[in-house]
Amino acid sequence: MTGRVDVDALLRRMTLEEKIGQLSVLADSIRPFAFDVNPDSFQWGPERTREMIRAGQVGALFNGVGAAEGRELQRIAVEESRLGIPLLLGADVIHGMRTVFPIPLGESASFEPELAERTARAAAIEATREGLHWTFAPVVDVARDQRWGRVAETSGEDTYLSCEFARARVRGFQGPDLTADDSLLATLKHFAAYGAVGAGLDYNAVDLAPQTLHEVHLPPFKAAIEAGALTVMSSFNDINGVPATANRELLTGVLRDQWGFEGFVVSDYTSDFELIAHGYAADERQAAELSLNAGLDMSMQSGIFMDHLGALVEQGRVGVAAIDAAARRILDVKARMGLFENPYRSLNPAPPGPTPYLAAHDALAREAARRSVVMLKNQGELLPLRKSGQRIALIGPFARDRENLAGCWNIFGDASREIDLETGLRAALADPQSLQVVEGCGIEESLEGGIEAAVAAARQAEAVLLALGEPSVYSGEAQSRTQIVLPPAQQALAEAVIATGTPVVVLLRSGRALALSPALQSADAILATWFLGTQTGHAVADLVFGDHSPSARLPVSFPRDAGQQPYYYNHPSTGRPYTPEGLQAFRTRWREVDHSALYPFGHGLTYTRFDYGPVELDPAGLAWDGQLTVRARIANVGTRSGEEVVQLYVRDRIASRVRPIRELKRFQKIALAPGEGRVVEFTLDRSDLEFRSVDNRPIAEPGRFDVWIAPSATAGIAVSFELHPA
Known part of the structure; x- marks a missing residue:
C-alpha cells in the first residue's frame, strides 16, 4: 500500500x-x-x-x-x-547507536539540553541508516534514589532539568520532519x-x-x-x-x-x-x-x-x-511517519565506501563526553596536570579497561572505535612514556602483588590518576544496589595509594551518585566521569591536561552515606529542620552523618573562579498576571576562561501544602573570559510558582517567596518577593 x-x-x-x-x-x-x-x-x-x-x-x-x-x-x-x-x-537506541555518547545521566550533567538534542540527532542518523524507525528512548523518569540501577538512564533527581532534557531528546531523535529517512520515532x-x-x-x-x-x-x-x-x-x-x-x-x-x-x-x-x-x-x-x-x-x-x-x-x-x-x-x-507513502524509508542499503558522518560523530562524542564530566574537588589547584615534565601514574582497574567505557544499554556500539583512558592520555602527552600504568586490582577482586605495584608507582610519580568506579553491569535494569560504594578491592587500593602522599586525582566512573569513603574524600581532586562512551580516553585527557575546563554540574546529589537514600536536594523542611551546625539532638538528622549532601545537586568546579553579585528584582513583587525579572552579575575573577551554570531556585515560604526548601526553575550556561562579567537575567511568572493542592489541583497562592541565583542547590543568598493576589 x-x-x-x-x-x-x-x-x-x-x-x-x-x-x-x-x-x-x-x-x-x-x-x-x-x-x-x-x-x-x-x-x-x-x-x-x-x-x-x-x-x-x-x-x-x-x-x-x-x-x-x-x-x-x-x-x-x-x-x-x-x-x-x-x-x-x-x-533500544538509548545513548547512541554505533557511536556511543555519555549515559543520559552524565550528559544531563552538562546542563546543556541542546547538546542532548545534537547527540540524539546523531544517534537517529546512525540508527535509521541501519534499518530502524523507532527507539525506546528517552527515559524521562525522575530518579531520587541512587540505589536504583536505572538512574544511569535518567536526567537525575530534578523535575525541571528532566523536562528540559526530555524535550531536547525528543526533538533530536525525531528531527523536524517525522517522514524524513533519518527521523527516529x-x-x-x-x-x-x-x-x-x-x-x-x-x-x-x-x-x-x-x-x-x-x-x-x-x-x-x-x-x-x-x-x-x-x-x-x-x-x-x-x-x-x-x-x-x-x-x-x-x-x-x-x-x-x-x-x-x-x-x-x-x-x-x-x-x-x-x-x-x-x-x-x-x-x-x-x-x-x-x-x-x-x-x-x-x-x-x-x-x-x-x-x-x-x-x-x-x-x-x-x-x-x-x-x-x-x-x-x-x-x-x-x-x-510516512510509512504508507514510503514504506522503505530508513531501509535503503548504505552506499559503498566509508561512512560519511563518523568523523563528525566522533568529534561530537568527544565534546559530549568532556562536557559531561563534573569536577567535584580540586584542592590546591592540582588540576590541570602538565603534558610534559611531570611523572604521572595511571592506576586502577579502569586504566586500560575497554569493557566498561560505554555503560549500560549499549547494545549496538562499535567497540573497535572506543578509546580507553591509557590510550587517550598517552596520545595527549608530549612523551607518552612518562605515563606509568598499573592496574592495582581488578574491578571486584584483588590482584596478587597489585597494591604493592600500585604503591610503588605512586611513590615514583609526581601525580596519580586513580581510575576507580563501578562496572557497567552495576547500572541499568535489574541492577539495584543496597550499598552505593566502590567494591572492597578498589577501596583497599584507594586507601593504599592515597596514603603514599603523592597528589591523587580520582577518575570516578559510575552510573549513579556514589557514597565516597573517607579515603576517596581525602583525594586532592575528584572527577565524576560517569560512563562517557566512545571517546572516553580523549575526553578525559582534554580535561586533565587543561585543553578544556570542566563545565558540568551534578544532576544528582552525592550523599555522605549510602544510608541516606533516597536523598534529593528539594526535600521539605520538616518541623524540626536539619541545621548545618553539627549533629544537634532532636533535629531531622542521622545519628552518624549530617543530613546534607557531600556534593549537592548543581555543584561543579572549573579551572577558574566566578563571583556572584547581589540578586536584583524588577519589579520588587510579582503581580498575579505579571512577570518578574530576576538578575545578577556573574564575573570570572580567575585567570582562565571558563563556563558557569547559573541556577535559579525558588522557595514558597508559606503554603497550604508543605513545599520544598528549594526548587530549580531556570538555568543558563555562560562562558566568560578572565575578568569578564555578565548580567544574567531570568523571567518568572505565576505558573512557575504553582503546585498541587490538597485536593490535587494545580494552584498558586499569594504570599512570600525566596529566590536565589546560585552555583548550586545549597549556595547563594536569598532575596524575597511577594506574589500579589489577583
Whole structure:
C-alpha cells in the first residue's frame, strides 16, 4: 500500500484479526538481534514470524538491525499481506547507536539540553541508516534514589532539568520532519513513576501521594509530548496498588483526557503478562482484557493480545470499539511517519565506501563526553596536570579497561572505535612514556602483588590518576544496589595509594551518585566521569591536561552515606529542620552523618573562579498576571576562561501544602573570559510558582517567596518577593 492513507477507511477494510495484529510488537527473530537485553527473546522463530507478517498478525518488530534484511521484511508486509500495512521497526537506541555518547545521566550533567538534542540527532542518523524507525528512548523518569540501577538512564533527581532534557531528546531523535529517512520515532518511558520504586529496588511497588506523582514524576512526560513524542511505554511497577500497564487513570485519564495525547502506548517487555504475578489478573486472558481496556495499545513480546483479544471480543469483555481505537492510534502514527507513502524509508542499503558522518560523530562524542564530566574537588589547584615534565601514574582497574567505557544499554556500539583512558592520555602527552600504568586490582577482586605495584608507582610519580568506579553491569535494569560504594578491592587500593602522599586525582566512573569513603574524600581532586562512551580516553585527557575546563554540574546529589537514600536536594523542611551546625539532638538528622549532601545537586568546579553579585528584582513583587525579572552579575575573577551554570531556585515560604526548601526553575550556561562579567537575567511568572493542592489541583497562592541565583542547590543568598493576589 502506497500513497496517502485514510486510516478510518483502512480500519473498515480490516478483519478483527488484522486489527489485533497491529497491537503487538515482537522480538525480531530474523535480523541480527541484540541478545542479553531481555529474557526469553524468541517465542516465534524466523519462519513463523514471516508467516505472521504475511497474515497481518504483527504490526512491529524490535531489537533487530540491518537495512537490507529490514527491507525484505517490509517487502513481505507491503507486498505479500492482504492490506499491505507497513511494519514499524524499533530498538533500544538509548545513548547512541554505533557511536556511543555519555549515559543520559552524565550528559544531563552538562546542563546543556541542546547538546542532548545534537547527540540524539546523531544517534537517529546512525540508527535509521541501519534499518530502524523507532527507539525506546528517552527515559524521562525522575530518579531520587541512587540505589536504583536505572538512574544511569535518567536526567537525575530534578523535575525541571528532566523536562528540559526530555524535550531536547525528543526533538533530536525525531528531527523536524517525522517522514524524513533519518527521523527516529521517540518513546517516553517509563509511564509512570518508575523512578519512585520503593527502596530503589527495580520493579518494586510505588506508594506515592497523587500530588507528588503530578508535581515530580509526570511533568517530564507532558513536556516531551508537547515536544512531539507520539509513543509512550508503560512501566513495570504498580502505582498505589494498580499496575501501570493496566492503569486507566494514567493511560486514559491523564494521557488522553487531560493531555490530549494522540499517539499510542506500548507495554514494557511483557509487563502486560506480568499483571498475573502482580496479583492483579488471574490469567493471560484477564491480563489482556485489563490492559487493553485501560488504554494500552500495543503489547510487547508477551503475545497475550494476539492470543486472547479475539475471544475477549466474542465474550463481550473487550469491545470492538476499543480494538479500533488502539489500532487507529498505531496506524495513525505509521501514517504520520510516512510509512504508507514510503514504506522503505530508513531501509535503503548504505552506499559503498566509508561512512560519511563518523568523523563528525566522533568529534561530537568527544565534546559530549568532556562536557559531561563534573569536577567535584580540586584542592590546591592540582588540576590541570602538565603534558610534559611531570611523572604521572595511571592506576586502577579502569586504566586500560575497554569493557566498561560505554555503560549500560549499549547494545549496538562499535567497540573497535572506543578509546580507553591509557590510550587517550598517552596520545595527549608530549612523551607518552612518562605515563606509568598499573592496574592495582581488578574491578571486584584483588590482584596478587597489585597494591604493592600500585604503591610503588605512586611513590615514583609526581601525580596519580586513580581510575576507580563501578562496572557497567552495576547500572541499568535489574541492577539495584543496597550499598552505593566502590567494591572492597578498589577501596583497599584507594586507601593504599592515597596514603603514599603523592597528589591523587580520582577518575570516578559510575552510573549513579556514589557514597565516597573517607579515603576517596581525602583525594586532592575528584572527577565524576560517569560512563562517557566512545571517546572516553580523549575526553578525559582534554580535561586533565587543561585543553578544556570542566563545565558540568551534578544532576544528582552525592550523599555522605549510602544510608541516606533516597536523598534529593528539594526535600521539605520538616518541623524540626536539619541545621548545618553539627549533629544537634532532636533535629531531622542521622545519628552518624549530617543530613546534607557531600556534593549537592548543581555543584561543579572549573579551572577558574566566578563571583556572584547581589540578586536584583524588577519589579520588587510579582503581580498575579505579571512577570518578574530576576538578575545578577556573574564575573570570572580567575585567570582562565571558563563556563558557569547559573541556577535559579525558588522557595514558597508559606503554603497550604508543605513545599520544598528549594526548587530549580531556570538555568543558563555562560562562558566568560578572565575578568569578564555578565548580567544574567531570568523571567518568572505565576505558573512557575504553582503546585498541587490538597485536593490535587494545580494552584498558586499569594504570599512570600525566596529566590536565589546560585552555583548550586545549597549556595547563594536569598532575596524575597511577594506574589500579589489577583
